[in-house]
Amino acid sequence: MDPITGLIASQALQAVSNLTTRSEEPEQSESEEQGNDFDLVMRKLLVPDAGNQVNEEELFAALVHERVVSLKGEEAGTEFHAAFDSARASSRRPDGYEFIEDSTYAGLDALVESGTLTEEEAHSIKSEAFTAAQLDDNHNALYDGRGGPGDSTVATSDMESALASAKLLLDKLAIGEITPLGTADSDQIGLSLEGESSQITPSGNSIDGTDGFLFKPEGDTTGKVVVLLPPDLTGEIESVVLKDKSRETIEEGEYSGNANGGREHFRFDKAGSDYPEDIHVEVTLKDGSVRIYDIPNPSERYD
Secondary structure, eight states, rough: OOHHHHHHHHHHHHHEEEEHHHHSSOOOOOHHHHHHHHHHHHTTTOOOOOSSSEEEHHHHHHHHHHHHHHHHHHHHHHHHHHHHHHHHHOOOOTTTOOHHHHHHHHHHHHEEEHHHOOOHHHHHHHHHHHHTTTSSSSSTTOOSSSSSSTTTTEEEEHHHHHHHHHHHHHHHHHSSSSSOOSOOSOOOOTTTTTSSSSEEHHHHTTTOOSSSOOSSSSSSTTSSSSEEGGGGGOOOOOEEEEOTTTTOOOEOOOOEEEEETTTEEEOSSSOOGGGGGEEEEEEETTTEEEEEEEESSSTTTTT
């Protein structure tokens, strides 16, 4: 056999070998391909800590991103990602803590405002993501990973288990085996799905009278905003946050004690006149429910 003929024969045998090898490789099922796509999209936003752990709030943000991409495509996903990152950066505290859940809502709000999503689509995405992000037995709230052993407000899982759980719950939602937690009939996209929410609007400067809620624009001690909560909430408060009229976080209050009729005090960094008009005091309770107090003019007292 001459060299040229030998080379052609060798190439032909190699081609047959390649075809045989490819035919022996198992083809991926459609469900496997969808699962791989899900993981790829989720991992764009979901980054585990050094121990390979993720929490419910982080999983929720990644699921909202995945739902946006699934419904509207990659360009919409990029738009959400940018809005989420911007809100997260602006809410970051000096100690590095980030308000992931609030930033996720802000990202959805941005897509509604730009016309990328309708309000109904945003509600549906939020409800599905909230349902699929559950890692513990409390299905009325989303929790982060901050806290010590036995802390009921910590909900974490290893990355792989969290992804598998979320995909399973989304699949069950898709076939109607389970129904989404929360509803899509709220007028405000930014309202939390963490259980019941109530919004309190003052009549003039009156909210619930003396010995209840108090927004004081200049506290006696610091000359800065102090918020006192009704005594029936004492021991039940998870956080107190000031939000602007777009429901973006301005600042989280610092607990400063219990006084004045058994009311918990939360202090802020500025005088009331230094905050914009039409802010909200958002009080999140340990059972996941939320009370929102409207403050039209933060330079004035409300009680």
